Amino acid sequence: MxxxxxxxxxxxxxxxxxxxxxxxxxxxxxxxxxxxxxxxxxxxxxxxxxxxxxxxxxxxxxxxxxxxxxxxxxxxxxxxxxxxxxxxxxxxxxxxxxxxxxxxxxxxxxxxxxxxxxxxxxxxxxxxxxxxxxxxxxxxxxxxxxxxxxxxxxxxxxxxxxxxxxxxxxxxxxxxxxxxxxxxxxxxxxxxxxxxxxxxxxxxVAAPAPAPEPAPAPAPAPAPEPAKSEFNFMPTVVLAEGGDRVIEGNAWEVYKAKSDGTRGDNVTTEYGDYKANLEPGDYVVVARDGEAKTEQNFKIEAGQVYKPLFTLNAGTLILHPRPSQGADVASGASVVIAYPGVDNPPTYYGDTKVVLPAGDEKVTVTIGQGVVTETIPLAAGRVIDKDIIVGVGHVVANAYYVAGGDKADGSGTGFKVLKAKKKIDGTRDEVTYAYGPDSKFDLPPDDYVLIATVDLAVVEQPFSVKVGEFQDLKVAMNAGVLAITAPGTSKIEIFETKKDINGNRKSIGYAYDEKYQAAITAGDYAVVSEKSDNSKKEGAVTVKAGERVELTVQ
The missing domain is CATH 3.40.50.410 (von Willebrand factor, type A domain)
Structure with missing residues (x-):
């Protein structure tokens, strides 16, 4: 290099x-x-x-x-x-x-x-x-x-x-x-x-260029008459001692000073290269750039010009959050920076450039379910430009009534991501969830189980994630659509046909209406309609994967 x-x-x-x-x-x-x-x-x-x-x-x-x-x-x-x-x-x-x-x-x-x-x-x-x-x-x-x-x-x-x-x-x-x-x-x-x-x-680069031929010395100009300065307060702010003057992106807050020297009423807030004529009196002036600030007290006296220097003792941090090495910046990534002296760290999103007080900057970047934390030492006047690699893979999930068939895109479609490894009690930790087609997940590398739900149909599908890998998960629900009409009824309920040892059938779903439509796993079902007088009627139906079946119970 x-x-x-x-x-x-x-x-x-x-x-x-x-x-x-x-x-x-x-x-x-x-x-x-x-x-x-x-x-x-x-x-x-x-x-x-x-x-x-x-x-x-x-x-x-x-x-x-x-x-x-x-x-x-x-x-x-x-x-x-x-x-x-x-x-x-x-x-x-x-x-x-x-x-x-x-x-x-x-x-x-x-x-x-x-x-x-x-x-x-x-x-x-x-x-x-x-x-x-x-x-x-x-x-x-x-x-x-x-x-x-x-x-x-x-x-x-x-x-x-x-x-x-x-x-x-x-x-x-x-x-x-x-x-x-x-x-x-x-x-x-x-x-x-x-x-x-x-x-x-x-x-x-630093080699000096030959000096040009000296120009003839101009005739001396007459000495100018002393002129009154247009401004009496012309502050300068720098990030570090000996650093360049900051004139863009910075702010100035001017307050009247109380008798104890603390801030009183706000006089003005200005930006960039600030010059002003302040009335004689006591002031507190705050210089800010990004998250860095410093303040000084001044007593402005008539006929005097003040040119104070404000040193922020700060540096610039430029961060590019990426899901994996070489990937595009994740614009939705959250970037939380806990800098010295802050109790409630600010949150930024995507590419982040911010001026911070010098010291150890604790940076936490989140992309989806992936989280990484780094501590970056930042010296006054320094610019640090770096990528933050979170280390996740990208998954897009969709449910299909049957493999190669129609996509389930209704409001009853949802996905839940669980850790594949079971806990000692046999349950799994839930990681995240989403609803609707093309549900997107950014996940750390691990083994997972995706639970896909389309109305009454539920399917589990295991999958694994590698850093930087894109997956298009297509879940075959082995389901069809059951549309039920039961005129004059107040409730429709769907049961499995098989009874348990006590003679009871498992309820799959119900609706308080004369019509009920839902996706359901392929199989045989009993449909019971109930009127307001508690009278009931029953019908039987077989649902095939990838097909629609209509049933009227009267």
Missing amino acids: AILARSIAAAILLLSTTTFGFAANKVIIILDASGSMWAQIDDKPKLEIARESLRTVLQSVPADDEIGFMAYGHREKGSCDDIQLIVPPQAGSASAISAAADSMKFLGKTPLTAAVKQAAEALKYTEDKATVVLITDGLETCGGDPCALGKELEASGVDFTADVVGFGLTADEGKQIACLADNTGGKYIQASDEKALQEALVET
């Missing part, structure tokens, strides 16, 4: 050619998004090192430099055509590139030769000066010849250069792709760890 940093830094250096006194050229950075980028260096995924390095280096790029961003292997697992120019070369693209890298999946193959070719064509390399920076942690896996491509691009391009970063490659592996850089007059850099990356960033 150190290489990655060097290569990116080199790309930035090339991008900033006007700054260094050369003709400006466009650059496309190509990022390897194959599945192997999940591998770790010093307990940190390579893809995270890549994202952080991109974000850091791009912040120092002049806004008018034109940078593009391409990736391969980020949408399909087995495709050699999965290459996409995500951000075309343009000025001010740093934030767009960082955002694209942050949201990208890493799961596919390595068509690096074809990607470099497409990037060169996007840069119109036969017409203009062009540079491509390839960051890869693997060799070509789609049959391309990077060495031959390098010769082709060098021969036909106006001034084409390819820099190649071999991230975590061995020396022998690096030789197999270094020719792409050598054949275009570029550089091959081998990076093996994050330290090397940092050194490369310092060496290349």
Whole structure:
């Protein structure tokens, strides 16, 4: 990854050619998004090192430099055509590139030769000066010849250069792709760890540009007359000592101070870059950003200007809750953050970005029935951007009257999920439940029993869940629909035909009406209608799976 940093830094250096006194050229950075980028260096995924390095280096790029961003292997697992120019070369693209890298999946193959070719064509390399920076942690896996491509691009391009970063490659592996850089007059850099990356960033990105020729000294301007300041209160807030000024997303609360120095009546609440003219008097001013806050007391005196500094002693936490490694962010995931000094932790949902007081942040993420808790130490002024993997599988349940038949989609359809393992008393723990067709469950890995109910029909079906696995559970109810009409009756009741040892039949269901319709397990049943005078009539019926049967009892 150190290489990655060097290569990116080199790309930035090339991008900033006007700054260094050369003709400006466009650059496309190509990022390897194959599945192997999940591998770790010093307990940190390579893809995270890549994202952080991109974000850091791009912040120092002049806004008018034109940078593009391409990736391969980020949408399909087995495709050699999965290459996409995500951000075309343009000025001010740093934030767009960082955002694209942050949201990208890493799961596919390595068509690096074809990607470099497409990037060169996007840069119109036969017409203009062009540079491509390839960051890869693997060799070509789609049959391309990077060495031959390098010769082709060098021969036909106006001034084409390819820099190649071999991230975590061995020396022998690096030789197999270094020719792409050598054949275009570029550089091959081998990076093996994050330290090397940092050194490369310092060496290349922080290198000072030549000082421009000094401009003629202007004639001294007459000294301005002292002017009265437009505002008398101009506070500044930072997350940490020596940090950048915060001017977006923050809030200011201004209160009159009571005699004991505590907050009195609210004077105003303002946002962002706050400037004001406050009447002389005593005030309490609160600075907030996210969940972090600090306050100071002030005595405003006439004719004085106050420019206080508020230090929140806070950092920024960016969390991406995912059901499994490499999966999309779960927008419905609840994210509860218990930060230092809070009694009732706030709850966020899906992608979460929040400013928090520095310290140990206890993060609890819930997706469906899956729950994971992590403690994340956050230092003042630091930004931590990380995935939270809950570790669940996704299940969609539906009931069918008979296998291959109609789906049961009425209001009487429901599903209950139980632990498969029975307790000592023979019962099972209930996990969750849902109603209606396409009932969805996010469950931790385990063995379960699904109890499906459609009106009077009930079926149990065991199933198991693995992390990241999707299951479409189709439960065959072996049931039909029984529609009963009993004119003039006040109650209809359905019984099993078989009697127990005491001569009693088991009641299956009943309704206080002249009509009763319900799904019921296939079999033979007795139907008894009862009038208000307690007189009864009985009928017999056979229900077949997947069929409707109508019965009139008179």
